[in-house]
Amino acid sequence: MNQEEKLPVIDCDVHNGFRSNHDLFPYLDDTWKSQALLRGGGLPLGGGLPYASPIGNKRKDANPPSGLPVGADPDYMIKQLIEPFNVEYAILCSDSMIAVSSFADADYAAAMCRAYNDYLIAEWLPKSPTFKGLLCIATQDPIQAAREIDRIAPHPDIVGVSIIGGSRMPYGQRFFHPIYEACQRNDMPLVIHPGAEGSGIFNPPTAVGYVSNYLEWHSCLPQTYMAHLVSFVCEGVFEKYPDFKVVLSEGGVTWLPPLLWRLDKNFKALRASTPWLKRLPSEYVRDHCFMTTQPIEEPDNPKHLKMMFEMFDAENMLLFSSDYPHWDFDDPTKILKQFPLETKRKILSENARALFKL
Template identity: 85%
Template sequence: MEKEEVLRVIDCDVHNQFRTGKDLFPYLEETWKSQAVLRGGGLPYATPIGNKRKDANPPSGLPVGADPEYMIQQLIEPYNMDYALLCSDGIIAVSAFADADYAAALCRAYNDYQIAEWLSYSPKFKGFLCVATQDPLQAAKEIDRIGPHPDIVGVSIVGGSRMPYGQRFFHPIYEACQRNDLPLVIHPGAEGSGIFNPPTAVGYVSNYLEWHTCLPQTYMAHLVSFVCEGVFEKFPNFKLVLSEGGVSWLPPLLWRLDKNFKALRSSNPWLKRMPSEYVRDHIFMTTQPIEEPDNPKHLAMMFEMFDAENMLLFSSDYPHWDFDDPMKILKQLPVEKRKKILSENARTLFKLA
């Protein structure tokens, strides 16, 4: 029996955690330390089964996801990972704060902390720098400050927002991403909290199951906004990653958008191509949580409806409860397509050796 080829993996969504609530204090300006003690975070919707894998507790006694050595032993080495791209849970809701200066200060502290305590630990770790969206000019300044670091491979913001991300209010962020040759990664986690709009088009849902299921609504709205507001015409080298929002909703959305554009293109005269063409050239999506229909052939059919093999990036979501094993998902695809999704697309996008 022929031995199955061992495929290399680049994990595009790994959640490192803080050891304590004061991990950022050594990197936080004195002005904000006292406020950091008093202000709380927290997400509006929490999974009733716990957010972390029950087998991911480090022997060191540190919180799940807070021990880089154990992450290497449990995640990186067993799954043949060349790189783990870090996106911390502890900073994900920062754009929900009403105080834009406080949010920006937390981002600066986190970015310095990540470089000093995670990215320097192992060459296997690469990071997304975090910016707050309340003040795009401050965010752009932070991208210019941290973006040139060789272990920073992208810019991370959260899906929750007060307006669709294509609107020109946010354009300084995208200009800075293009200037520093860094993709923007949108990750869910705080929709419906703080100053953000409700997490669905009809308002607030009652529990985590509804919230988690409806996340594609957020991505649909942002994606249509990016295209129709002309972001990809204005910033032709800008790349966007939609993380952890599913993938099967994309083809029917693009069918609808292309059809409507043909009749209504006068409302967006700056667009020179069909909307689906911009998406094909500028958008990437992560696999986790991949939809899993009862009939695997249905997912394969969906992949044929868009450029899945070139647009998808593998993500495990480690150490969360819905972790995806790279050795088990997408087994129905030909090996060359699996190679692209498991590592090669990310290697090209994030310019990894």
């Protein structure tokens, strides 16, 4: 085994699944159990992908021998992901649960998040010291969400707060600020993950409306992140909360440099509209924002990706993610081959170690 194959990995986007449709029921009080049953008797989840993938959402080889659903068997996850790829920590994010923010009923969504967080702490995090968790909140009611952050964040194996990219307004707007205040108060980064844009109460998944298929939806996800990122900066979130950090997960990478060029250029002419900003927008992004590698753009000419990395502080802003067990899983031994060893070390583990305080 060569030196590069021994590099430790902190995987910042691992999706833990549910064993059955009733996994969360023990963590719900009777009122919300009844509501969940009225909604079909299955998992009390929200949203989901508004467009079906023609190749499914999971790796075919990720089906556990135990017969449990994909992603629901922690022992098989350890065998298939943790051990072969030298994963030091796997940060668990339930992409199904964070979609509860697409429900119209804010109290129901908040109850589901409380149940999931208790379930995560009781039934996943004790399975391995490798597992760390992102607590789930619903964005419909930021005051309730802030209370949930305060309740769960002190747990030593909870390392961040997760929400979904789908929304009814850009995330920089002051409606959401109680969430960011709670994140800063508890020293928790906010991780934004895609998955339900265009469903439930959310706005359409693109700036011009709804698309027709999964290919279009998946390709246009950076639009969501562009809007949220510009909103965070221009609404002064990073001035108001100077220690607050944001992770843009699973939304691509190479769209960032041209967006920042455009934002900096426009700020120089239009800064009177944002008098609270004291620095260039790109400087706020560099100091407060991170991105995950998966699904990393892979041009035919690898030199082009390297050039894009040189256009922003990729070495310090990128976090490795595999997206296990989804179909577009990234193997940490295969990506970033053209980059120096120390750059790979930072992206594969050290940036995440510092951000999540592992």
